[in-house]
Amino acid sequence: MAQLEHFTPSVYAMDTVVLRMRALAAALPERDGIAVFNRVYLAVTEEIDRRLDAGEFADTEAAITLDVRFAERYLNVAEEGWPPACWRPLLQFRRHPGVRPLQFALAGINAHIGHDLALAVVDACRTLGCEPADLEDEFDRVGDVLVSLEERIREDLMPGPDVLQIADPLTHLLGSWSLERAREATWSAARALWALRGLPDLAEEFGQRLDGAVGFAGRMLLTPLPD
Template sequence: MEAVLARMRALDERLPAQDGVAVFNRVYLTVTETLYERISHGGFPAPRRARELSARFAERYLSAVEADRPPACWRPLLQYRRHPGVRPLQHALAGINAHIGHDLALAVVATCHSLDCEPRALEADFDRVGDTLVALEERIREDLMPGPDLLEIADPLTHLLGSWSLERARSGAWAAARLLWTLRRSPELAEEFEESLDAGVGLVGRCLLTPTSRIPRTTWTFAPLA
């Protein structure tokens, strides 16, 4: 995990503070550091499994934001990362959506292959990692939530905040991981399901990044993707 933490810290130093990816990276870095501390100090019954799962999980995010052609689930955040009509809270939630909705399931499957175990062997570690991710969402809402007056004015933001649930995304990730593991002997079906999962999570992310204020078109551009 030291390697992924170093990469996240380097990303934090490199990106402008207002960049949408930087917003997500800051809170995710804090939570990953907390997770690493808990694993190191006996907070997980099987530290090797927890460390492997957490590292593979974080690596998927880092690979996505550094890729020339990122997965579909990450493209909305990367395209809207500098849009002035999208608030930091939306950037952060879009990152969580991509990371949990897509990356977590694939990280579970990769960990099972690496450790030669079934998903059920990782369930306790998955739940503990999930509990840490709940703290991630709570921290994001605490640090980035606009004041009540602004929320009353920005009614679309209020609607967006209530339309996504970390618990539902977490449950969906576990179900997706189990299904992908079952499909491991049918590579074509597994690939088809993975592509569908990626696209579906990307669609949700695009909705979460709906601009909540009117901005003249001349003041912003999409971040290019290959």
């Protein structure tokens, strides 16, 4: 499991994350799979930043630390292209003409929530010298922002009314993945990784298996579909 360098939590760190995402948005083709996910994630990050500025997080330092650690894991993949297994399907299929934008968005969310968020909780705990339980409120608030935007994401990226037809393959893909279930599994994974921190070999094995399982789910989400 890769660990990220030390940093001092601040509003400037959040601003830097937003600027990096905006730079990616400007550089990538609109239909590129990473670009599709980046637009979604940028909207989420800007909303979290707005809520931080509004004082909606009780522990601002903890919230910024978790959010920045979380975002850095995605940005390192998008900018450097050296991905863990969970991101490889999206990078492989990012320009496939048979994959719809909503699939790209869900595959990115799957990789980032299912794998990166668990590691980001551990990163944040190490940075702050705290336990996962101390970050649970921040974890839940970030998750609430994602859930609040999920419906809008699906509406914006739906290809048309045909997806409401039961025979449309996208309908079945949408029903196969749940953000709420992914959040619950991620919190359990984060607690397990933290409990295993004194057993690095086991922690590494657990992290690799988590990475592979999330990658497998992402590959299913990116199954090319007929028009």
